[in-house]
Amino acid sequence: MCRSRAEDRIYEYIFCLLVVSIPVIGQAMIANQGIGAEKIHMGMWICILLGTFLFVGDILMASRGEREEKILRWILLLGCIMRIGYTFYNGVFSRVHDVWYYDDYTQNSKASYLMWLIERGKLPDTYEGQLYHQPFSYLFTAGVCKILQLMTYDRNIYFVGSIGGKLGSCIASCMTMLFSLKLCKELKMKQESKILVMWFVAFLPGMYLAAGRIGEDAFSCLFAVMEIYTALKWYHNSNIRNTIYTAIAFGFGLQTNLSCILPMGLLVILVLEKMVGDHDAIKKYIGQTAIFAGIAAPLGLWFYIRNAIRFGIPFTYINKQEIGNMLWTGDYSLRERFAPINWENLIASPYANVYEDYNLFTYFLKSEIFGEFSFEMGKVIPYTLLIINLLMTIFLIAFMFRWITKREKEHDEWALMGMFAFYLLFICYSYYKEPFGCSMDARYFLIVPILKVVLLGKLSESLNLALAAGKGYAALMKAAMLLFGTASIVMFCSIS
Structure with a gap:
């Protein structure tokens, strides 16, 4: 049975309230009780396992009409558990970018930016280093840290900034799931396609990695x-x-x-x-x-x-890197840097190497999953995640070529296709102008994997695949997404 728009709004308001309050209250409790990372990690294990059992049981007991809505609700919940849990157990300086120290303003780092706002109550007096960045994420996070400061026994601002600096990103990453679902509904996607999209967005490791670090x-x-x-x-x-x-x-x-x-x-x-x-x-x-x-x-x-x-400084100012530094890739040819896929590199390691890799599309495919980081967890899990991401990309390319030959095209399909192509062109342009390893990182454009899976779901509905092909594709994607989610949960519970 379908919910009314008013009921949807109530669920959204409750979701927003919980997403904002639970990370802050939870972080305050952890800080006040002095709970260590190992205990938090174990707690997240228990939450994931319990949530999974409840999810399966609830779905099996649900009537056919309610089942798909319940699946979407549980996906949102499990995605939030992973984001909030990772934020709690991930170290302050673990898997971050340009953070450095919280108690040294001369570093001009992202931590310095936050401390300017928390301690001095104003924007930085310089634009050097990381201090040129636009302020909303830091203003929001500083506000969260101020609230956290009122709830902790240790009022030291450097301590509060270090443990609270990640909470803004955590809240934003959880809210991204909600608006991804709202986008699917606005596109009038079928329930199965919504589940595909939300499953991928909820369990994409790059999303919860972004939730656990300070920054924009x-x-x-x-x-x-x-x-x-x-x-x-x-x-x-x-x-x-x-x-x-x-x-x-x-x-x-x-x-x-x-x-x-x-x-x-x-x-x-x-x-x-x-x-x-x-x-x-x-x-x-x-x-x-x-x-x-x-x-x-x-x-x-x-x-x-x-x-x-x-x-x-101009509106488009960014912090320029030094030509020839460790991240420089400008010595490689355009063909090497922009060739579709470097298969040798893809097979050699599932992880992107910011100092050695130079092929944009291979690097981006890897960093959609793992960012610029590597993990000690064997090869089966990371290659499983990477291969499924590659499989989805190949399906999308095939569907896009098939869609081009289609006579009747929906307006929203044009909009999504154009937006996806625009982002890809801009990423290529950015890497062409700034040939450095970090310029290829998907963390700057986490919207791209979301657009990719939304477009994949929308085109699979639009193309009216032949009965056998449609059933085969649907079965394959269900199996792939189930495997993707399982591998992502194992990764979440393995890394520390």
């Missing part, structure tokens, strides 16, 4: 999903409320990371399409565009304008 990566992914969702929602129902939602999403997105401007291309096309297709309502769309600009521009651009006035 998890927030950038969240706002990119929100921007695409709100843009399509506005297109389907162009009212003032949806205009305001879209403006807020884009405003906070730009305040989080410059890459969040990319979905603006989709929004501009959708607005122009509305104006061209409905001349009688053109004044309405011009008015809504003005409302959008009036909200999104101040929210999104104030920090860029501040830095341009105060430091004289």
